Amino acid sequence: MRDRPPDMPRRPDEPDTHWMDDDAGPVVRAYAVTGGRVRPVAGGFDLVAFVVSRVGENALPAHLSPEQRAIISAAREPLSVAEVAAKLNLALGVIRVLLGDLLAADLISMYEPPAARRHDEDILKAVVNGLRAL
Secondary structure, three states, rough: OOOOOOOOOOOOOOOOOOOOEOOOOOOOOHHHHHHOOOOOOOOOOOOOOOOEEEEOOOOOOOOOOHHHHHHHHHHHEEEEEEHHHHHHHOOOOHHHHHHHHHHHHOOOEOOOOOOOOOHHHHHHHHHHHHHHHO
């Protein structure tokens, strides 16, 4: 662990201890970003589902985390859940939890493309039976 680089500004609410890694810089574990949660409070975000922010960056609530602010900023135009995770360089599970919070707060909208919708169980059974018959 090392001390803060001299050119890195300090936030007023930041404690004296710094989570730094010599090679990676600031390190925050995924469970810290999500508050220990592993499931979203709202929505069942598929990888190909599209996310669009419903508010402008000027109208954001003050309580949002930097990651949630980054999601809203990135999702000004429709992005898939996978693209949001890649753009923010965060794990997919973390993104799903954060998106669930934003969806519950009505700050984003989610759209599933028609191809991503779950198939009818009867169709899937017919496909399996057809494959078994081969």
